[in-house]
Amino acid sequence: MEEVKKKQPVPVSVVKEILGRNEPDSMDQIQRWTFDYVSKFGKVDHDSAKVMMQRLVGECDLTEEEAVEIVNILPTTMTELRSFTFGWKKLILAETLEKILKILKENS
Incomplete structure (x- = not known):
């Protein structure tokens, strides 16, 4: 091992x-x-997942754990995305949520 x-x-x-x-x-x-x-x-290939993770962490100020959760779920609407981010107990601005959705759309 x-x-x-x-x-x-x-x-x-x-x-x-x-x-x-x-x-x-x-x-x-x-x-x-x-x-x-x-x-x-698994909803996307590993290369796309890695790109999304890097962009979410770098451009949206998410932790790696938060980025993994978003990439695994791949929410497609603001409502779906808010339901996950609500549990993180930190304020994420609407413009950041929109950027997250845009990154997911561009790379999936």
Whole structure:
């Protein structure tokens, strides 16, 4: 088993890409379940997810964890986006929410 070198939040599509490098026969049961889950629920490819994450963190002042949540869900309306950001307990201006939606639209 490999030593953990760094812990970092990553979108579902990045997990799919990482696990997809392995042969299914070499995966343990948890890895196979995880790969099955991320294959079904990953909404964008890993390159697009990484671009969205970088832009959300850099341009919208989101944390990596917040960016991962948004990229995994890919909200398409202001109402959907507000329902997620409301739980973060920080004020996000309407113009920033609009920018988030624009980034998601441009990269998905």
